[in-house]
Structures are given as structure tokens and as C-alpha cells.
Amino acid sequence: LRKDQQQRQEQVLKALGESVRSFRTEKKMTQEELAVAANLHRTYITDIESGLRNVSFLTLHRICLALQCSLSTLIVESENPEHCPN
Amino acid sequence: LRKDQQQRQEQVLKALGESVRSFRTEKKMTQEELAVAANLHRTYITDIESGLRNVSFLTLHRICLALQCSLSTLIVESENPEHCPN
Numbered sequence: 001l002r003k004d005q006q007q008r009q010e011q012v013l014k015a016l017g018e019s020v021r022s023f024r025t026e027k028k029m030t031q032e033e034l035a036v037a038a039n040l041h042r043t044y045i046t047d048i049e050s051g052l053r054n055v056s057f058l059t060l061h062r063i064c065l066a067l068q069c070s071l072s073t074l075i076v077e078s079e080n081p082e083h084c085p086n
Numbered sequence: 087l088r089k090d091q092q093q094r095q096e097q098v099l100k101a102l103g104e105s106v107r108s109f110r111t112e113k114k115m116t117q118e119e120l121a122v123a124a125n126l127h128r129t130y131i132t133d134i135e136s137g138l139r140n141v142s143f144l145t146l147h148r149i150c151l152a153l154q155c156s157l158s159t160l161i162v163e164s165e166n167p168e169h170c171p172n
Contacts, residue, residue: 009144009147012143012144012147013143013144016143054142054144055142055143056140056141056142056143057098057099057102057140057141057142057143057146058095058098058099058140060143061095061098070165071161071165072158072161072162072165075157075158075161076158079156079157079158
């Protein structure tokens with residue numbers, strides 16, 4: 001993988017993680033509460049929110065069910081230029 | 087996993103796959119062309135379009151780059167009730 005591609009991927013995961021964190025805090029849920037609701041481990045939520053996990057589509061879907069938001073809303077938020085400068 | 091949850095997951099992957107297929111055919115690309123552009127195997131594209139793969143976020147992102155569409159557009163399409171009845 002070229003360095004710019006790798007940086008781009010890191011950015012994309014970071015933006016996704018920030019979007020998850022933003023929806024979670026909006027719902028006034030802790031990482032622990034989201035983890036329980038989505039049947040995931042708390043540290044996994046921490047890693048996702050930090051952009052350290054390349055999460056699968058179904059896991060993302062479960063997180064959205066737990067956050068009571070649609071996946072498209074979450075993704076739109078992550079594509080917001082505030083998160084993702086280029 | 088309960089049976090209704092499993093069915094729901096299958097539906098979600100199927101809707102995503104149909105969305106990928108719909109964008110690909112709109113771009114007049116073959117599965118082979120999309121595979122090359124996204125640096126994936128053709129049979130992997132076939133599986134995704136058939137809803138047989140729980141694709142990762144970064145792979146989805148690569149597919150969208152290859153299709154020159156945003157991930158949110160693809161997801162919105164997959165959430166279209168035509169694909170996803172409930």
C-alpha cells in the first residue's frame with residue numbers, strides 16, 4: 001500500500017470513529033452502554049471511535065441499531081469535511 | 087444469533103450487494119473491471135453483490151472510489167425500501 005493510500009485509509013477510519021462517538025454522546029450513552037446494546041466489547045468501541053478498527057458492515061449496522069440511527073446518517077456525518085479535510 | 091436477527095443480517099447484506107450492482111451497472115462496468123479498479127478478486131465482487139460477504143468498511147470505501155460514488159450514496163441506496171422491505 002502506498003503511503004498516501006494508507007494515510008487516506010487512516011483518515012477514513014478516524015472520520016468514521018468520530019462519527020460514532022458523536023452519535024453516541026448525542027444519545028448520552030457511555031462506551032460501555034453502547035457496547036452492551038450492540039453486543040460488542042467496550043474496548044472494541046474505544047478502538048472504533050479512535051479509528052483503529054476496520055469494522056465490518058454488519059458490525060457497523062449493529063452499532064447503528066444500538067444508536068437508533070441509520071447507517072447512511074452515520075456515514076454522511078463521517079463524510080462531513082470537518083472530519084475529513086480532503 | 088436468533089433466526090430473525092440472522093435473516094435481518096442477510097437482508098442487509100443483500101441490499102448492500104444490490105446497491106453495489108446497481109451503481110456498477112450504471113457506470114457500465116463489468117464485475118471484472120470493478121474488481122481491477124478496486125484491487126479485489128472478481129469472485130469477491132460477485133459474492134458482495136450476492137450478499138454473501140460481510141465486507142469491511144475500508145473495502146467498501148475502495149469499491150466506492152472505484153465506482154466514483156460516495157459511500158453514503160451507496161448506503162442510502164441500500165436503505166431504499168425497494169431493497170429492504172422492513
